[in-house]
Amino acid sequence: MASFVRTGRKIVAIGRNFAEHAKEFNNAVPTEPFFFLKPTTSYVASGGRVEIPQGVIVHHEVELGVIIGKTGRDISEAEADSYVAGYALAIDMTARNMQDAVKKKGLPWSAAKGFDTFTPISSFIPKESISDPHNINLWLKINDTFKQNGNTTDMIFRIPRLIQHISSIMTLEEGDLILTGTPSGVGPVEPGDTITAGLAIPSSSSSSPLATLK
Amino acid sequence: MASFVRTGRKIVAIGRNFAEHAKEFNNAVPTEPFFFLKPTTSYVASGGRVEIPQGVIVHHEVELGVIIGKTGRDISEAEADSYVAGYALAIDMTARNMQDAVKKKGLPWSAAKGFDTFTPISSFIPKESISDPHNINLWLKINDTFKQNGNTTDMIFRIPRLIQHISSIMTLEEGDLILTGTPSGVGPVEPGDTITAGLAIPSSSSSSPLATLK
Ligand SMILES: [Mg+2]
Ligand SMILES: [Mg+2]
Ligand SMILES: [Mg+2]
Known part of the structure; x- marks a missing residue:
C-alpha cells in the first residue's frame, strides 16, 4: 500500500471530528460522522507547492490519514482494524471563502476541497509503526509559527x-485514504509561506516525528 | 477507454444543468456550472440492482456521461473536444431525502450521492457514434411508464x-466520467421497480437507441 497515492481511487474526508475545531466556526459538534470526497488528483507529495487560486482564501487542516488495505462494505467497528494497512500525515487544504459561500447555498463542497495540490500527503507509514492511532500528536507550522497542535485522542468519532x-x-477499497478530521487552529496560508507539519508518538523517546510534510 | 468503469478514478457530476429540472425543486437556474464528486464504487452495470437503503428515498436522474480520454488541466473550451474519448448513458441515483437534509444544513452531498450502485452505467460509446452530443434524446421509464424524456440541446452549460x-x-484524467446533468421528471424508485433508460440520436433512421440501461 506504499503506492496508495498512485493506485487509490478515493479520498474520504471526515468533517468536524474535533470539538475545538467545530467551535472555531460556530458549527455544532456532530452527533454522527459526516464526510466529503476529495479527488485523488489533489494529492501532492512533501516538498511540493500548494496552489493558491486567484481570489481564494486557502486554509490548512492537518490530519491523520488512514490507508485501507483490503476491500470491504458494511464493516463492523470490531472488524475495522483489519482493514487498515497503515497511515499517512495529510493536510486537507480548503478554499474557505468558497466553502463558506456554498454552505450558505446548500451546494456541494467538492470544488472548495478539490483543487489540484489540496491534499499534501506524506509517504506511507506502516501500521506497525503506530501502536495507538488515537494517541498521536499532529502539528502544523507556517514559517516558524505553530498554528495547530493537537492529539488524535480528541477525535469525536x-x-x-x-x-x-x-x-x-x-x-x-485497497488504497483508499480516510482523512480523520483536523484539530483546532486552522487558518489561511499566503503565497510564499512554508507549511511544515508533523505526526509523532508522544511517548516516543526519539524526538524525530514519524512523518513530516514541508 | 472501454475500461473506464474499472480504471477511472473519478466521477464529476454537474448539478442543475437543465432549467426545467432546476425548477422542479424551486432551485435557481445556475449562472455558472457547479459539480459534486461520486465515488467509482457507485458504478453498477446494466442489468444490475440498485440499492435502496433503509429509510432512504432514492430518485433517478438520467444523464449523458462524457468519458475523458487524456489528462488535462485548465483546458479551454476550444480544446475541450480533443479530451473526449466517448460517452455513456448513466443514471445519477440520489438519496433525495438525505440530500434535502444536508442542503438545509450546508453539509456535503457526498453520502446522498455516493452509495454503492448509485451510478448505473452503460458500456462505452465511441465518440464517432455521436456526431452531436448536444442533440441526444435521453429517456427513462419506471416499469412501463415514461418519467424522463429530454434532449441534451437543453443543457444550460x-x-x-x-x-x-x-x-x-x-x-x-483518462477514464474520468463527467455526468452532464439531468432533464426534468426525476422522481422516486420503489423496491421491485424496473428502471429502463435510453440514449438515442433523434434523426437516426434506426429506431434502436445507442445505449439502454435496465
Ligand atoms: Mg478537514
Ligand atoms: Mg460534496
Ligand atoms: Mg444529477
Whole structure:
C-alpha cells in the first residue's frame, strides 16, 4: 500500500471530528460522522507547492490519514482494524471563502476541497509503526509559527466508527485514504509561506516525528 | 477507454444543468456550472440492482456521461473536444431525502450521492457514434411508464464549458466520467421497480437507441 497515492481511487474526508475545531466556526459538534470526497488528483507529495487560486482564501487542516488495505462494505467497528494497512500525515487544504459561500447555498463542497495540490500527503507509514492511532500528536507550522497542535485522542468519532460509517454507504477499497478530521487552529496560508507539519508518538523517546510534510 | 468503469478514478457530476429540472425543486437556474464528486464504487452495470437503503428515498436522474480520454488541466473550451474519448448513458441515483437534509444544513452531498450502485452505467460509446452530443434524446421509464424524456440541446452549460470549468479546478484524467446533468421528471424508485433508460440520436433512421440501461 506504499503506492496508495498512485493506485487509490478515493479520498474520504471526515468533517468536524474535533470539538475545538467545530467551535472555531460556530458549527455544532456532530452527533454522527459526516464526510466529503476529495479527488485523488489533489494529492501532492512533501516538498511540493500548494496552489493558491486567484481570489481564494486557502486554509490548512492537518490530519491523520488512514490507508485501507483490503476491500470491504458494511464493516463492523470490531472488524475495522483489519482493514487498515497503515497511515499517512495529510493536510486537507480548503478554499474557505468558497466553502463558506456554498454552505450558505446548500451546494456541494467538492470544488472548495478539490483543487489540484489540496491534499499534501506524506509517504506511507506502516501500521506497525503506530501502536495507538488515537494517541498521536499532529502539528502544523507556517514559517516558524505553530498554528495547530493537537492529539488524535480528541477525535469525536474514532477510526473504527469512521470505517463503519463510511462503509455502511460505500465500499472501501485497497488504497483508499480516510482523512480523520483536523484539530483546532486552522487558518489561511499566503503565497510564499512554508507549511511544515508533523505526526509523532508522544511517548516516543526519539524526538524525530514519524512523518513530516514541508 | 472501454475500461473506464474499472480504471477511472473519478466521477464529476454537474448539478442543475437543465432549467426545467432546476425548477422542479424551486432551485435557481445556475449562472455558472457547479459539480459534486461520486465515488467509482457507485458504478453498477446494466442489468444490475440498485440499492435502496433503509429509510432512504432514492430518485433517478438520467444523464449523458462524457468519458475523458487524456489528462488535462485548465483546458479551454476550444480544446475541450480533443479530451473526449466517448460517452455513456448513466443514471445519477440520489438519496433525495438525505440530500434535502444536508442542503438545509450546508453539509456535503457526498453520502446522498455516493452509495454503492448509485451510478448505473452503460458500456462505452465511441465518440464517432455521436456526431452531436448536444442533440441526444435521453429517456427513462419506471416499469412501463415514461418519467424522463429530454434532449441534451437543453443543457444550460454545454460540454466544452463543463470541461473548461472542472479542469480549472482539478486535473481531468483518462477514464474520468463527467455526468452532464439531468432533464426534468426525476422522481422516486420503489423496491421491485424496473428502471429502463435510453440514449438515442433523434434523426437516426434506426429506431434502436445507442445505449439502454435496465
Ligand atoms: Mg478537514
Ligand atoms: Mg460534496
Ligand atoms: Mg444529477
